Amino acid sequence: MGRRKPLGSRFVASDLNFNTIDSTVASKEGETVKLRQARTEPIGRIARIQNDFSRRRRRIQLHIKNPKKRAKKLKETRGRQRNRIRDALQKLSAEQVRENPGASFVFERLTRIRENDNAKSKKLRTYLNRWPYRMYQSMVEYKSTFRTVYVSPGGTSSRCPVCGGKVRHPAWAVSRCEKCGADYGRDRLSSLEILLRGMRLCGQPFAVSADASWRLMRDEYLYAPAVPDGWRAGWTEAANAPNGNVYENIHS
Numbered sequence: 001m002g003r004r005k006p007l008g009s010r011f012v013a014s015d016l017n018f019n020t021i022d023s024t025v026a027s028k029e030g031e032t033v034k035l036r037q038a039r040t041e042p043i044g045r046i047a048r049i050q051n052d053f054s055r056r057r058r059r060i061q062l063h064i065k066n067p068k069k070r071a072k073k074l075k076e077t078r079g080r081q082r083n084r085i086r087d088a089l090q091k092l093s094a095e096q097v098r099e100n101p102g103a104s105f106v107f108e109r110l111t112r113i114r115e116n117d118n119a120k121s122k123k124l125r126t127y128l129n130r131w132p133y134r135m136y137q138s139m140v141e142y143k144s145t146f147r148t149v150y151v152s153p154g155g156t157s158s159r160c161p162v163c164g165g166k167v168r169h170p171a172w173a174v175s176r177c178e179k180c181g182a183d184y185g186r187d188r189l190s191s192l193e194i195l196l197r198g199m200r201l202c203g204q205p206f207a208v209s210a211d212a213s214w215r216l217m218r219d220e221y222l223y224a225p226a227v228p229d230g231w232r233a234g235w236t237e238a239a240n241a242p243n244g245n246v247y248e249n250i251h252s
């Protein structure tokens with residue numbers, strides 16, 4: 001384990017999605033924490049590797065009749081997929097750490113979800129089968145100079161940052177507040193929620209609705225129908241197709 005790393009002076013709270021990493025960036029100012037930025041980074045390259053290998057496996061299933069030969073081919077393919085994904089995640093995590101100097105990363109703790117059938121978030125379970133988020137988190141944690149904060153995973157609803165009303169997160173990209181009717185981009189709002197949970201955990205609570213930086217930032221969280229590539233992507237049929245449990249043993 002070694003010595004515990006110190007907290008950074010900045011926080012990057014990320015919601016990990018199939019095609020994007022949605023983050024809220026905040027920084028410490030004395031005793032308070034100010035929101036700085038909300039962003040959506042496309043990570044389609046990971047999804048492409050997964051889809052590519054899914055297709056390859058299907059082709060092998062279809063065309064190789066000999067069961068022994070087929071099993072061998074499938075095993076080889078799995079190994080190659082693991083290596084490709086590991087390389088891609090090494091690159092991605094290195095980029096994230098390099099581009100966010102001084103930052104503590106905040107993630108949802110994902111380890112238990114797979115075992116928990118009653119997990120609140122179907123979304124998270126779907127993701128877990130698609131790309132190895134946990135591995136990505138470990139790589140970031142390892143490379144970062146500062147402490148990585150893990151918060152408990154959220155449910156299917158959270159609080160509206162404006163009025164405190166209940167916000168539902170459907171499978172679709174819009175999260176609507178039941179009280180004031182504000183429409184938020186689901187994934188960015190999730191990253192804000194992850195940040196808030198992380199700050200509470202670190203003993204630096206702050207009320208978003210009372211915070212001046214939130215007022216400046218608010219538009220960045222509102223749902224925008226005309227959006228760049230990658231924002232809403234990821235919920236195609238291909239994205240939800242089973243990809244096999246190739247990562248089950250990746251950490252063992």
Ligand SMILES: [Zn+2]
Nearest residue numbers: 160163177180
């Ligand atoms: Zn509201």
